[in-house]
Amino acid sequence: MTNFEVRQYDAAGRLGELSVPRAGxxxxxxxxxxxxxxxxxxxxxxxxxxxxxxxxxxxxxxxxHGSEELREPALERGLHDLLDFSGAIMTDSGxxxxxxxxxxxxxxxxILQFQRAIGSDIGTPVDIPTPPDVDRDRAETELATxxxxxxxxxxxxxxxxxxxxxxxxxxxxxxxxxAADHAxxxxxxxxxLGAVVPLLNEYRYADLAEVVTACKRGLGEVGPVHLxxxxxxxxxxxxxxxxxxxFDSAAYALYARDDRYLTVRGTELLDELDYFPCHCPVCxxxxxxxxxxxxxDSRQDLLARHNLHVTYGEIRTVRQAxxxxxxxxxVDSRARGHPAMLDGYRTLLDHxxxxxxxxxxxxxxxxxxxxxxxxxxxxxxxxxxxxxxELDADEVLLTEGGSNDRYDETWGVLPPFGPYPRELADTYPxxxxxxxxxxxxxxxxxxxxxxxxxxxxxxxxxxxxxxxWPEAALARVPDGVRVRDLHARE
Amino acid sequence: MTNFEVRQYDAAGRLGELSVPRAGxxxxxxxxxxxxxxxxxxxxxxxxxxxxxxxxxxxxxxxxHGSEELREPALERGLHDLLDFSGAIMTDSGxxxxxxxxxxxxxxxxILQFQRAIGSDIGTPVDIPTPPDVDRDRAETELATxxxxxxxxxxxxxxxxxxxxxxxxxxxxxxxxxAADHAxxxxxxxxxLGAVVPLLNEYRYADLAEVVTACKRGLGEVGPVHLxxxxxxxxxxxxxxxxxxxFDSAAYALYARDDRYLTVRGTELLDELDYFPCHCPVCxxxxxxxxxxxxxDSRQDLLARHNLHVTYGEIRTVRQAxxxxxxxxxVDSRARGHPAMLDGYRTLLDHxxxxxxxxxxxxxxxxxxxxxxxxxxxxxxxxxxxxxxELDADEVLLTEGGSNDRYDETWGVLPPFGPYPRELADTYPxxxxxxxxxxxxxxxxxxxxxxxxxxxxxxxxxxxxxxxWPEAALARVPDGVRVRDLHARE
Numbered sequence: 001m002t003n004f005e006v007r008q009y010d011a012a013g014r015l016g017e018l019s020v021p022r023a024g025x026x027x028x029x030x031x032x033x034x035x036x037x038x039x040x041x042x043x044x045x046x047x048x049x050x051x052x053x054x055x056x057x058x059x060x061x062x063x064x065h066g067s068e069e070l071r072e073p074a075l076e077r078g079l080h081d082l083l084d085f086s087g088a089i090m091t092d093s094g095x096x097x098x099x100x101x102x103x104x105x106x107x108x109x110x111i112l113q114f115q116r117a118i119g120s121d122i123g124t125p126v127d128i129p130t131p132p133d134v135d136r137d138r139a140e141t142e143l144a145t146x147x148x149x150x151x152x153x154x155x156x157x158x159x160x161x162x163x164x165x166x167x168x169x170x171x172x173x174x175x176x177x178x179a180a181d182h183a184x185x186x187x188x189x190x191x192x193l194g195a196v197v198p199l200l201n202e203y204r205y206a207d208l209a210e211v212v213t214a215c216k217r218g219l220g221e222v223g224p225v226h227l228x229x230x231x232x233x234x235x236x237x238x239x240x241x242x243x244x245x246x247f248d249s250a251a252y253a254l255y256a257r258d259d260r261y262l263t264v265r266g267t268e269l270l271d272e273l274d275y276f277p278c279h280c281p282v283c284x285x286x287x288x289x290x291x292x293x294x295x296x297d298s299r300q301d302l303l304a305r306h307n308l309h310v311t312y313g314e315i316r317t318v319r320q321a322x323x324x325x326x327x328x329x330x331v332d333s334r335a336r337g338h339p340a341m342l343d344g345y346r347t348l349l350d351h352x353x354x355x356x357x358x359x360x361x362x363x364x365x366x367x368x369x370x371x372x373x374x375x376x377x378x379x380x381x382x383x384x385x386x387x388x389x390e391l392d393a394d395e396v397l398l399t400e401g402g403s404n405d406r407y408d409e410t411w412g413v414l415p416p417f418g419p420y421p422r423e424l425a426d427t428y429p430x431x432x433x434x435x436x437x438x439x440x441x442x443x444x445x446x447x448x449x450x451x452x453x454x455x456x457x458x459x460x461x462x463x464x465x466x467x468x469w470p471e472a473a474l475a476r477v478p479d480g481v482r483v484r485d486l487h488a489r490e
Numbered sequence: 491m492t493n494f495e496v497r498q499y500d501a502a503g504r505l506g507e508l509s510v511p512r513a514g515x516x517x518x519x520x521x522x523x524x525x526x527x528x529x530x531x532x533x534x535x536x537x538x539x540x541x542x543x544x545x546x547x548x549x550x551x552x553x554x555h556g557s558e559e560l561r562e563p564a565l566e567r568g569l570h571d572l573l574d575f576s577g578a579i580m581t582d583s584g585x586x587x588x589x590x591x592x593x594x595x596x597x598x599x600x601i602l603q604f605q606r607a608i609g610s611d612i613g614t615p616v617d618i619p620t621p622p623d624v625d626r627d628r629a630e631t632e633l634a635t636x637x638x639x640x641x642x643x644x645x646x647x648x649x650x651x652x653x654x655x656x657x658x659x660x661x662x663x664x665x666x667x668x669a670a671d672h673a674x675x676x677x678x679x680x681x682x683l684g685a686v687v688p689l690l691n692e693y694r695y696a697d698l699a700e701v702v703t704a705c706k707r708g709l710g711e712v713g714p715v716h717l718x719x720x721x722x723x724x725x726x727x728x729x730x731x732x733x734x735x736x737f738d739s740a741a742y743a744l745y746a747r748d749d750r751y752l753t754v755r756g757t758e759l760l761d762e763l764d765y766f767p768c769h770c771p772v773c774x775x776x777x778x779x780x781x782x783x784x785x786x787d788s789r790q791d792l793l794a795r796h797n798l799h800v801t802y803g804e805i806r807t808v809r810q811a812x813x814x815x816x817x818x819x820x821v822d823s824r825a826r827g828h829p830a831m832l833d834g835y836r837t838l839l840d841h842x843x844x845x846x847x848x849x850x851x852x853x854x855x856x857x858x859x860x861x862x863x864x865x866x867x868x869x870x871x872x873x874x875x876x877x878x879x880e881l882d883a884d885e886v887l888l889t890e891g892g893s894n895d896r897y898d899e900t901w902g903v904l905p906p907f908g909p910y911p912r913e914l915a916d917t918y919p920x921x922x923x924x925x926x927x928x929x930x931x932x933x934x935x936x937x938x939x940x941x942x943x944x945x946x947x948x949x950x951x952x953x954x955x956x957x958x959w960p961e962a963a964l965a966r967v968p969d970g971v972r973v974r975d976l977h978a979r980e
């Protein structure tokens with residue numbers, strides 16, 4: 001029995017539905033869980049629900065557990081009443097405090113029972129958030145502890161409450177994969193990828209992509225996958241394309257407190273803005289000067305609301321992109337927000353084969369929008385498909401121009417895909433929109449396709465007619481192929 | 491005397507102020523002039539002003555001139571009262587109708603006098619909008635007529651009303667440049683680049699970039715430059731970077747009528763949206779399903795409002811980017827909306843030398859966000875600067891690693907810029923943020939920088955220590971240079 005259903009894939013990205021039985025709600029994913037501090041609420045949960053459409057939030061059960069003021073009310077009234085929120089509520093366990101302060105005073109059994117008692121819909125055991133770059137011994141030892149606790153959690157009586165199974169392993173891909181494989185076998189419900197916040201804080205998006213792909217290899221297609229502590233909208237598209245379904249973050253509130261302003265292209269400081277680069281309700285009704293003139297509370301409230309508008313807007317943008325089958329085009333665009341995002345995107349493309357496994361066979365249209373597009377999963381898939389095409393002919397023309405009767409067969413050539421049987425010209429991805437000013441990367445990828453086809457058919461004689469390919473692309477065409485430029489005078 | 495002042499440049503993009511004496515207002519640029527149809531108002535001018543901050547709009551004086559219903563009220567009450575708008579009002583002349591229907595019944599003198607009489611703040615003569623791709627004779631003949639009319643307009647008594655000088659010339663860059671040069675000399679006030687709508691409709695952004703750069707060569711730095719009929723926010727950043735200051739369009743209303751939905755990444759059809767990829771007030775408060783359930787008027791009103799929110803939001807985004815000095819980073823991101831936009835961006839970069847002339851000497855930080863970044867004006871400028879650096883040494887080390895005392899002098903090397911004196915390491919653009927996973931394009935540009943320096947100093951002996959450059963980059967390094975890989979074991 002699974003509480004998570006995938007409705008549609010795009011690369012490893014998923015449009016899904018998470019049934020949360022205790023709350024009696026179904027949460028659409030990808031989504032963001034705003035972090036609500038039980039003590040200080042910048043934007044209260046009722047407003048998150050009514051003004052931003054929040055279906056789920058996350059709060060910290062460890063803080064409630066240790067609070068003289070809130071512990072009893074939480075136990076008596078329950079979380080939903082205490083926070084005034086009718087959607088699903090996930091609770092964290094104190095692992096963050098453990099990582100920050102080195103010690104906490106509850107066990108996994110205790111905190112899970114407390115979470116159940118206060119009416120949490122998704123509970124969390126006390127895992128060990130091992131930071132990036134620690135030595136391998138520590139990563140392995142701490143992972144063993146985390147795994148014990150997942151097993152404790154799996155054995156506990158948690159009733160209808162879903163329970164999450166955090167995946168640790170620091171920056172060791174093999175440990176992450178092993179941890180994820182173990183987490184999957186526990187039968188727990190939600191899979192947070194833990195301790196990625198240090199990577200996010202340092203803009204280590206390439207390392208993040210390695211961690212996420214490693215975890216996904218272990219998890220397979222169970223879900224939902226929760227990128228714990230990730231709340232900056234600039235990376236939602238990339239993380240979603242890697243297969244993450246849930247994000248959470250206090251960023252909307254914490255950033256607002258520091259006069260920081262979220263955009264899908266990065267973070268701005270209110271002090272440095274002359275114009276709001278945004279069309280949310282806050283930025284439509286106010287100028288930066290006006291906001292600077294407000295008292296602290298009003299300014300923080302409006303900045304937090306702006307941050308939430310951008311955050312939820314990007315969640316919708318990601319969902320619509322998966323729906324339309326252009327999530328990788330969105331990632332391509334978002335990758336231009338910062339050179340470190342480009343590193344992340346380039347690393348994501350190193351794993352094109354992994355993303356290809358779940359990618360849809362057909363989408364609306366492939367847009368070639370950068371040299372990175374040449375490395376997309378669709379290109380890889382086309383190259384693999386070349387092995388399976390029938391080709392019973394002695395003399396074959398592969399051409400970017402028109403067909404020629406002197407050959408037994410004529411195939412088209414389209415960078416970045418390479419050669420294709422003409423009858424497939426109107427099928428995805430060969431219906432691609434490509435720039436008229438194509439580039440070396442696209443032609444090199446096409447040349448790789450030619451090479452793959454040629455090697456598969458050693459007894460066939462191939463002629464390639466190309467449209468002004470550069471040396472670097474032609475160098476990838478096998479020696480036996482006759483090569484002509486489409487515009488050469490013969 | 492000029493009515494236009496540039497406050498700041500980024501590439502050829504300008505933050506400016508247009509004083510409109512007759513309206514008594516100063517309009518900030520870049521900006522958009524929403525087209526208001528005197529007969530049918532999707533969003534009325536008072537709402538454009540109050541809800542979207544419109545400082546200027548455009549309406550068609552030819553329609554008013556020919557309207558039994560509105561001609562007299564316009565003459566009696568004046569345009570500002572008739573439309574209920576206190577900002578600046580520009581009027582078109584009927585040129586569009588001339589292009590559509592082949593004939594109109596007013597002369598430039600008549601329509602300018604009418605525009606003045608109804609209280610227009612910026613009038614327009616009857617130019618001939620020559621479409622793209624016509625034969626050269628026609629383009630020249632029609633341009634001669636347009637130029638006559640500009641001279642007529644310049645000689646007319648138009649009082650305080652500003653008058654625009656449309657620039658035609660079809661898709662002939664030399665004609666556009668000549669037309670622009672002539673327009674500049676008329677002493678008229680605003681410079682619309684005419685007949686670009688067919689290019690926009692066909693996504694011919696590369697041709698658009700050629701037309702705009704040609705016009706700008708002729709116009710120099712007079713302004714403001716008005717991209718006539720351009721209203722899709724996806725191309726504002728690119729057009730602004732090319733030096734356009736004003737946009738106008740009925741797109742917000744026309745698209746709404748067809749259930750088309752503007753985004754900065756292209757156009758969506760309401761029918762194909764499951765989620766609104768947007769955070770404007772309309773998309774925050776409604777779902778696509780809700781909008782589809784509304785009656786036609788309510789739906790069109792909300793779609794037009796969405797379209798306007800995105801449009802004004804992008805105008806603010808472009809202004810803030812010029813302010814912050816990252817307009818080309820914005821263009822880089824927007825270019826990923828469609829392969830034809832990438833063509834436009836690549837063509838823009840063909841004109842990096844032209845854009846470099848007005849580009850700021852120092853900005854916050856150069857972000858390398860794509861292989862296209864290697865062709866930005868800042869890279870070109872650095873290469874030119876290499877000719878002017880002092881270099882009095884026999885043995886010079888150019889290195890991506892640390893310095894070495896065996897050489898008389900050690901310079902740094904940073905792709906895409908190439909070599910630089912170490913004391914400049916903390917100055918723009920060498921403070922660039924570059925991806926850790928750099929690319930061939932960046933290294934080739936750096937190699938071109940090395941070549942330029944080496945050729946300038948034939949008597950100096952150079953050693954280049956590079957970090958894993960590919961063959962394609964090393965092939966650009968002159969033969970006399972000793973080349974070593976940073977990580978090679980010696």
